Amino acid sequence: MDDTQVRALDVCLQRMQTGKDLQQVLEFYPQFSDQLRPLLEAAEVVQWYGKIIQVPEIAQAKSRSRFTQAELSPPVAAPTPAREPSGWIKIISLALALLVILVGTWSIIAARGALPGDFLYPMKIALERTRLQLTNDPLRRLGMEQAYDEERLGEVKSLLQTPRPESVQFAGGLSQMGGSNWQVSGIRVVVPADAQIIGNVEEGIYVIVEGTVQPDGSVLAHRLQPREFDLSGKLQNFLPDRLTVAGIPIEVSVETLVHGSPQVGNPVHVSAYLLLDGNFQARLVEAADQIEE
Amino acid sequence: VQLTENELEGLLSRARLMDTQALGQIHDLYYPQIYRYIYFQLDDEQASQQIADIALQGLIDVFHKGVSSKGKLDGWLLKASDKQVQYYQRQSGIPGAIESTQAGAESLETTDSNNPQKETSWGRRLVHLALRQLDPEQQRFLALRYAQERSPEDIATLTGRNLAEVKALQFRALQSLRRFLEVEG
Numbered sequence: 001m002d003d004t005q006v007r008a009l010d011v012c013l014q015r016m017q018t019g020k021d022l023q024q025v026l027e028f029y030p031q032f033s034d035q036l037r038p039l040l041e042a043a044e045v046v047q048w049y050g051k052i053i054q055v056p057e058i059a060q061a062k063s064r065s066r067f068t069q070a071e072l073s074p075p076v077a078a079p080t081p082a083r084e085p086s087g088w089i090k091i092i093s094l095a096l097a098l099l100v101i102l103v104g105t106w107s108i109i110a111a112r113g114a115l116p117g118d119f120l121y122p123m124k125i126a127l128e129r130t131r132l133q134l135t136n137d138p139l140r141r142l143g144m145e146q147a148y149d150e151e152r153l154g155e156v157k158s159l160l161q162t163p164r165p166e167s168v169q170f171a172g173g174l175s176q177m178g179g180s181n182w183q184v185s186g187i188r189v190v191v192p193a194d195a196q197i198i199g200n201v202e203e204g205i206y207v208i209v210e211g212t213v214q215p216d217g218s219v220l221a222h223r224l225q226p227r228e229f230d231l232s233g234k235l236q237n238f239l240p241d242r243l244t245v246a247g248i249p250i251e252v253s254v255e256t257l258v259h260g261s262p263q264v265g266n267p268v269h270v271s272a273y274l275l276l277d278g279n280f281q282a283r284l285v286e287a288a289d290q291i292e293e
Numbered sequence: 294v295q296l297t298e299n300e301l302e303g304l305l306s307r308a309r310l311m312d313t314q315a316l317g318q319i320h321d322l323y324y325p326q327i328y329r330y331i332y333f334q335l336d337d338e339q340a341s342q343q344i345a346d347i348a349l350q351g352l353i354d355v356f357h358k359g360v361s362s363k364g365k366l367d368g369w370l371l372k373a374s375d376k377q378v379q380y381y382q383r384q385s386g387i388p389g390a391i392e393s394t395q396a397g398a399e400s401l402e403t404t405d406s407n408n409p410q411k412e413t414s415w416g417r418r419l420v421h422l423a424l425r426q427l428d429p430e431q432q433r434f435l436a437l438r439y440a441q442e443r444s445p446e447d448i449a450t451l452t453g454r455n456l457a458e459v460k461a462l463q464f465r466a467l468q469s470l471r472r473f474l475e476v477e478g
Contacts, residue, residue, distance in 0.1 A: 003457075006464045010445060013463075039464070042471035049420040050439030053332050055325040059342040064320045067349055068313040130416045134474065 008032050012040055041133050048126030115155050117166040138233045138246040145229060146274075149206075153185055160187065160217050168219060169210045171227040173276045177203050181218075184209055188218040198225035205281070206274040228271050228283065235268045243282065245270050250280040260287030296322065301363045309356045320349060326441045327374055333440035334432055336421040340381055348373040367451055375433065423473035431466035438463065 012025040022040050026033045114121040128148050135141045152170040159166055172185030182189045189209055191197075201207055206227040211219040233246025242251050243262075250272050262268045267288040272280040296304070307315035327348055332341040351373050355366070424432055437443045443451070449459040 006457075006460050009464050009467070010460050038471045039467040042467045042474060045420055045474060046424075046435055046439050046467075046470060049417065049424075050329070050333060050442070052417065053329045053440060055328050056338065056342060059346075060324050060328070063324060063342070063346040063349060064317060066346070067320045067353070068316045127416055130420075134419070 005032055005035055009036055009039055012036055013043055016040065016043070041129075044126065045130050045133065048123070048130065051126070052123055115159055115164075115166070116168050117164060138231055139248065142229060142231065142248065149227070153187075156187060156213070156219065159213050160219075162213075164213060165215070166213050167211070168213060169208065171206050171208045174201065174203055174205060174207045175276065177201075182221075189221050189224075190214070190218050191221045191224065195221045196223040198223065200283075201226055204276050206276075226273050226283075228273060229280065231270045231272060231280075233267065235262050235264050235266055238262060238264055238285075243270070243285065248280065250282045251275075252282050252285075256282045257284045258286075259284065260289055262287040298363060301366075305356070305363075305366070309359060311356075319352070323349060323352075323370060327370060329440040330371075330436045331374055331378055333436040334378055334424070335381065336417075344374060344377040344381060347377055364450065368453075371437075371451060379429075419474065423470055423476075426473045427466060427469050431462065431469060434459070434462050434466050435470070 008029045012029065015025040015028070016022065022037070022044065025040065026037060029036060114124045128144075128151075132141060132144055132148075135144060149171040152168075153172055156168050156170045159168065170184075170187075172187060174182065174184050176183040177191075180191050180193075182191050184207060187209075189211065201224050208225050208227050209219060209221050210223040211221040214220050231245050231248055231250070233248075236244040236247070238252075240252065242249060244250070245268060250270055262285055269284075269286045269288070270282050271284040272282050275281055304315045304318055308319055324345055328341055328345040331344045332338065335341055335344075348370055352366075352370070355369055424435065427435070434448065437448050437451070438445070445459045445463060446456060448454075449456045452459070
């Protein structure tokens with residue numbers, strides 16, 4: 001840990017608080033990206049944990065009542081670890097526990113169906129991120145990422161039926177990009193001249209769309225970029241037109257960049273696009289020794 | 294509820310005279326943040342309610358003695374809460390920081406993507422177990438930062454430390470938390 005990294009972390013955290021995502025804030029400090037990423041991911045998790053704490057209204061009201069009549073009330077005893085309750089206390093506790101479970105269950109079910117702009121939506125996203133961050137198996141992680149992409153797509157399609165003018169971010173297959181009206185997984189995306197297009201956005205691949213739901217049932221894009229999947233693991237084969245990493249087959253094209261000297265049997269990192277036919281296409285293949293540099 | 298320094302000074306003056314309306318407003322202002330700070334560390338609703346209650350009741354004596362600023366009030370409440378949390382942890386045999394193997398022995402259930410209730414509960418429990426393994430200073434820092442949503446500058450003022458120390462603490466706390474999250478996950 002040096003002072004520069006300490007300061008960089010603080011700046012990244014401040015920027016995340018203004019709504020920038022992890023990838024965006026790391027772009028300010030590419031030289032510390034590997035050191036800061038795990039800490040920022042931990043910050044996202046603990047931020048989620050802080051936000052899900054619910055202040056109990058009934059207990060607050062009772063405490064308030066005692067506080068405002070403090071001179072009339074007996075002092076409150078310090079809390080001690082739970083003792084075995086008896087009689088009616090057990091019944092009341094059971095009823096309260098049931099209430100808490102019902103309210104908790106409702107929150108979680110509600111969060112599961114939450115849409116962008118809903119109160120519980122950040123909880124839903126944070127929980128997904130927590131699970132992703134804690135999943136090391138590449139295949140399982142890939143399956144989860146694709147499932148969450150499907151979930152985002154479903155949310156946007158639900159919003160379009162309302163339509164609520166919410167900000168959305170989703171990934172989908174870019175099947176048509178003529179003029180300003182594009183088609184992304186069946187959603188009409190309006191791409192104005194000033195929309196930010198990052199990287200190699202082209203028909204036939206999955207892209208990430210950031211935009212706003214419009215009253216006419218389209219999404220007005222602010223930013224588009226290819227949807228990339230990060231796949232790491234042992235390189236099982238490496239042929240001129242394809243490779244396999246951790247059991248995942250990936251197409252290789254003449255445009256695929258290769259860093260270092262990836263060797264079969266050694267760990268590699270692959271950044272890949274998802275194609276409309278469901279196959280992956282490698283954009284970058286890095287040997288493990290290259291990643292460490 | 295955000296009050297300006299002047300508004301709060303006015304409330305404190307009235308609270309010293311035991312004006313029930315002013316006392317109520319001060320309670321509304323402080324109960325949620327004190328409760329969140331405590332719950333973040335204990336993950337125990339009942340204990341958090343009681344400790345928040347005790348810490349706030351103690352304010353009445355402080356009002357009688359006279360409290361001159363919001364900073365002093367915040368600092369007093371923080372110390373009172375810390376004292377009660379430590380007392381509770383001693384009584385219940387929960388050390389401020391525990392060894393990884395002890396935390397793991399509490400049998401963290403595995404996640405189940407088909408069961409969102411279990412999944413949220415699992416995520417929350419996992420973070421709590423990881424937090425409990427941090428040293429108490431790191432736990433308190435993260436509670437101020439993420440349960441009370443205070444900035445490092447604010448935390449430095451509140452705890453009387455210099456800003457560079459607080460930012461270094463932030464780095465170490467997140468580094469440790471990440472490590473323990475990986476262990477628990």
